[in-house]
Amino acid sequence: xxxxxxxxxxxxxxxxxxxxxxxxxxxxxxxxxxxxxxxxxxxxxxxxxxxxxxxxxxxxxxxxxxxxxxxxxxxxxxxxxxxxxxxxxxxxxxxxxxxxxxxxxxxxxxxxxxx
Amino acid sequence: xxxxxxxxxxxxxxxxxxxxxxxxxxxxxxxxxxxxxxxxxxxxxxxxxxxxxxxxxxxxxxxxxxxxxxxxxxxxxxxxxxxxxxxxxxxxxxxxxxxxxxxxxxxxxxxxx
Numbered sequence: 607x608x609x610x611x612x613x614x615x616x617x618x619x620x621x622x623x624x625x626x627x628x629x630x631x632x633x634x635x636x637x638x639x640x641x642x643x644x645x646x647x648x649x650x651x652x653x654x655x656x657x658x659x660x661x662x663x664x665x666x667x668x669x670x671x672x673x674x675x676x677x678x679x680x681x682x683x684x685x686x687x688x689x690x691x692x693x694x695x696x697x698x699x700x701x702x703x704x705x706x707x708x709x710x711x712x713x714x715x716x717x718x719x720x721x
Numbered sequence: 722x723x724x725x726x727x728x729x730x731x732x733x734x735x736x737x738x739x740x741x742x743x744x745x746x747x748x749x750x751x752x753x754x755x756x757x758x759x760x761x762x763x764x765x766x767x768x769x770x771x772x773x774x775x776x777x778x779x780x781x782x783x784x785x786x787x788x789x790x791x792x793x794x795x796x797x798x799x800x801x802x803x804x805x806x807x808x809x810x811x812x813x814x815x816x817x818x819x820x821x822x823x824x825x826x827x828x829x830x831x832x833x834x
Contacts (some may be wrong), residue, residue, distance in 0.1 A: 610764075612764075637820055643797075646728060646729045646827075647827075648810055648824035648825065648826055649765065649810075649824055650826055651821070651822075651826075654821070679779075696764050696765070699818045699820070701820075702820070703816045704775065704819050705819065707820060708752075708753050708755070708770060708814060708820060709755065709767050709770060710755075710767075710822060711755075712764035712765045712766070713764050714762075714763055714764050715762075715763070715764045717762075
């Protein structure tokens with residue numbers, strides 16, 4: 607089945623130690639998104655890729671970076687995790703709206719713990 | 722807009738009853754609206770969407786109503802089942818290159834057996 611896969615599902619890191627979360631998709635969608643979701647809150651968009659074009663949200667801290675080496679893979683790098691970065695990180699994909707896509711397909715998320 | 726509270730509104734219903742979850746959206750220029758269901762420890766799952774030129778859309782056991790005059794969206798679930806227990810988010814979007822979504826605050830649905 608076509609899907610959005612996130613690895614690892616659970617990640618523990620130490621304060622200030624860089625961490626990378628990965629996302630892959632078999633849907634061949636050209637748009638990929640990274641969201642941060644804290645407990646009992648709605649997902650908050652960090653950035654998205656439209657094909658290779660990177661689009662950062664204005665309030666996304668510089669501590670968060672992303673890479674998309676190809677259509678299928680996208681990475682979230684947290685350069686110096688702080689305690690406040692502990693959250694669920696969700697990857698999502700969608701087709702271009704010109705191709706009729708509006709729905710975003712979400713992966714299962716990676717829960718990040720910062721010690 | 723995005724929820725900033727620490728406590729989600731909760732709707733508690735009896736199994737078999739109908740559920741109505743409400744959402745107020747912010748942007749009158751939004752082109753479409755989506756309801757997502759999120760179970761504990763999982764990513765949001767698409768339920769149903771509605772375009773801004775519609776006021777009602779039905780799916781399997783679910784109906785979404787859109788009232789653009791008061792910027793209100795509702796999700797009706799018929800014959801609610803224990804498997805419907807989850808957090809439900811509404812999201813609004815504008816047709817553009819990035820298909821950007823703005824999520825509203827969620828509602829926790831608890832189904833009592």
